[in-house]
Amino acid sequence: MSRAAPLLASVIVALFIALFPLVSGRFMVSLFNEIGIAALVALGLVLLTGVGGAVSFGQAAFVGIAAYATGWLTLTEIPSPWLGLLLALALTFVISLIIGMATLRLAGHFLALSTLAWGIAIPIVFGNVAALGRFSGLADIPAAHLGSLSLASPYRMYYLIWIVVGLSLLFSFNLLRSRTGRAIRGLRGGNTLLASVGANAYWTRVWLFVIAALLAALAGWLYAHTNRFISPSPFDLHASIDYLLMAILGGLGSLFGSVLGAGVVHLLQNELQNILPLFTQYAAQLDAVVVAAIFILLLHFARAGVMGYVLRLYHRWPQPLPTFQPGRNQLVQPLAARPKPEQGKQLLAARGVVKRFGGLIAVNDVSFEVNAGEIVGLIGPNGAGKSTMFNLLTRTLPMSAGHVEFLQQDISKLRQLDVARLGVARTFQHVKLRPRMSLIDNVAMGAYARGRAGMMRAGLRLNRKEEEQIMEEARAQLERVGLVQRAYERAGSLPLGTQRILEIARALTADPVLLLLDEPAAGLRKAEKHALADLLRKLRDDGITILLVEHDMDFVMNLVDRLVVMSFGSKLAEGTPAAVRADAKVQAAYLGSST
């Protein structure tokens, strides 16, 4: 029932948009045209910045590239706006792909500054190219036609614009509820998180960037054929900042926030244009000052934007969350599973692994093996290098020397995501979850490498079958770890110990051969630890091999088949729990040497 209210709200908004031109004048319709066009750009920013975490100060430049592309083509070469649309999209695609590939390896503010660079540079180019009319721009751009129907009137353009906005919202909504969409939503969890489920953060970010640019390009094309005149200034840095303001004002956490933000900013600017000339001759510049000041206030006091407030109000009402019937849904064909290696066969082998950080040797010539069907514990005092060892085994960190074999294949040179795709799933010492995503979405992220549908198919909802399979798999794994009743709660609302269990469910969704667990029992209470131990034994019986780092000795000693003990980066001992416990060196390392 929780879906009913948003659906109802969407229908009301759509009806309002559809009926609005019937009751309002030409001026308001034109204003709403501007709002719709801006909403497309802001929608791209909500996806890119709000969901994906990459800020762009240059989105207006993409609007400009598309507008100039169609303007130039229709004025000088072929007067067909539809060909103009093709050119606009193609050109934006190519340019955004190149810029994205070049800059999206950068992190945080370096990326933002690089967008500032092209956000300034591209409009300067518009203003200095003769074929683009220099600073006076291009006038008399032809109107679009649908068959014999001219779209010159703002009333007709209105419907085209808002249909495009509606479809784009739908596309984005579908996209986010898909395999690639969950990867996009995971981007802010860091590259390591995505690579651990076999997803490529860099390419996810690049394609997201291209999609945001294409939305801006749609806006640019609509702008060129609505206004029928273009000049460099609507595409400059100030415009880019306005779009960013719209996205943040509306609410970066919500797709519909883009429409709200665009609406509020345009209505406000419209009012300012009426009021400011009464006070000053520099109304246009003062307008920018007021907008910038509002932006600052917004970031100080209301970073969640308008939709943030709306959603908070909405969540005040208790929401019945959907629950599941226990057991597999027989109607959904399960995802294909990996063959498990036979018991006792060597699965993983570390040979002479070394890791240096500067002068510090974190892991010093460590070798050990893990065989299929075992639970092996990796233990040692704090700072012994256990988590570093985990990172080396999964290729999260490059090793300084030595190599690692998995299923007789040397994986020391593979990328982290390729190791993950071979069937090595892991959890993290410092939990890496997306706290604002539901449990089931977090878990479904684990199935990334088991699906195929890309962003386009997801946006067009051609991935229905695969999506059902993935969600069923996620549900089944949640049930396996005992969290299925909370499937639609936010991951961040779980206690830390339970979050670790959720990470195990995510790892299981990847259908792993080898499971690496970094301190799975930390933060759990006694009864929960027992349940976890039972779960891990059951997993072993199902053919999953487990290597775990753990500090709770009671837990480890009663669970594992074999132990590897590390101390100061080196392997100290190896053997059964009883043998290790009796080892004098191990006792010294743990309790401190006797003085």
Place this chain on the structure above:
Amino acid sequence: MTWDIATLLTVSGLQISSIYLLTGLGLVLIFSVTRVIFVPFGDISVFAAITLAGFEAKQVPGTIPLVAAIVVFALVVEVTSRVRRREWRVIPKAVLYWGVLPLVPCGLAWLVGHFGAPAEVQIAASILLVVPVAPALARIALQPIADASVLVLLIVSLALEFVTSGVALLFFGPDGFRTQPLVPGSITLPGGIPLDMQVVLMICVAIIISGLFYLAFQKTTMGKALRATAVNRVGARLVGIRPARASTLAFLAASLLAGFIGVLISPVTTLYYDSGFLIGLKAFVAALIGGLVSYPGTAIGALFVGIFESFASFYSGALKDAIVFGLLIPILIIRSILIVTHEEDPEELDQ
């Protein structure tokens, strides 16, 4: 291109470099201590230049009421936050540091404008007048969200620049202005190339100030405390250095640098109310070569960007800015290849 032209372009590039060098140092100082990419930096230089131009025109410059207004605004913000936290006892001190002291340069500048003074005093008064600007702007717009992510701070800083340059337009109008050369005359380089003394002065001053800057950071306790805050904020707090105070100090020092830049650049370039933005951003390109944290890297970056811009303007005056900003992308890419960064914690914008 002939050898003569190349030499000429190099010299003019060095002159531009000296401005980017000083601006870049200020930006790096602020960024390393506060994590703020302080976009309005160039505007402060423009304020100093406008003040000097006002003095030369025998007027009371419009920057004085502007600076006073900014200071009063910052004072109101400071006092309000103290009242809200019920820290009544520190309010007199807050009024002294955020109200009385910053208004002293305003009074001084007013006296100079009203009664006239020799050129040296005018220059000093122009530089001093803008010293409170960066700390006050930071107190108003940045300090209340000092814990926000670098990205949020960057967006606020960018918006802040739009506000300051827009307000500058209201106060000063759209006309450009220029000031008298600080030193007249020119010398002739071997090969017959003339060189204005003003240019020589700019380059020398840039070198001297950078040297002083270096010494202050290496030798004084305050300088070390600022470096310590930049390197490790938690560590700084654990030895009793208050990050907010260190930030204010960084903004203060940067503001002083901006004042110097303003009086150095205004005799050679016509400045407009919005010139500061481009100066600041190009200095960023320079500072980014040093990763926004390295002073020597910034110096090299400034040299490179200045000379590059000079040659670019020879090929296309109109596109030179586009070319310089376009340069940023390859710089960032090369950096990202050369320097392996540790995975940062993901930045959340809306939290």
Place this chain on the structure above:
Amino acid sequence: MSTPMLEIGDLHVRYGLVEAVRGVTVTLEAGQIVSVIGPNGAGKTTLLSAAMGLLPSEGVLRFEGADLRRLDVEARVENGLCLVPETRELFGDLSVADNLQLGAYSKHLSRGALRNRLEAVYTRFPRLKERSGQAAATLSGGERQMLAVGRALMAGPRLLMLDEPSLGLAPLIVKEILSIVRGLRDDGVSILLVEQNARAALESSDYGYVLETGEIALSGDSKSLATDERVQATYLGGATAKAS
């Protein structure tokens, strides 16, 4: 009974929804070394961070009878409370000498007084004098720990809180550091020692607390704790283990 030096009463610390410290009470008398031991994730570091003011907390926090919670981190340092965190938090790019000099930042010492204090630290840690011109980032693990302790000593603390001084250090260096810690106590600095290395910590301290999942599980005088079976069980698992 006199006012204790440090009084932590029913302290709660939350990270969002997670409560990492749940009603912990710890008392330290002047001139004592008190140790808090416990496994990873028990909340030891959180406890110290809250005592230092780096994390907000609820409950009683008193230092020499005065309410600490009214003071920010910097004011606590000025009042003689210093923390050497698990992560050391050195100024990596600055020289060893500069790190030490900044340690006394809160005291605004004269040049002469500063030199005296620096010499005193160098006497305690001769290795630091040898390395005085080197950047802190180039030091080895043990030297870093010495520098972190030395930097804290420069502020002239009356109570020094040490978070896992043995972390990642070889046994010989751990011994050296702990003997220095005992020396500090003899010079009148009280010490709150948080350790995973249980035996070393208990051997050096007067009184001990065992922290588990955010709560005090055991407390008592260090000698009796060291032989407690439950302590052994926590560290090696299976109550049968006997220390050699």
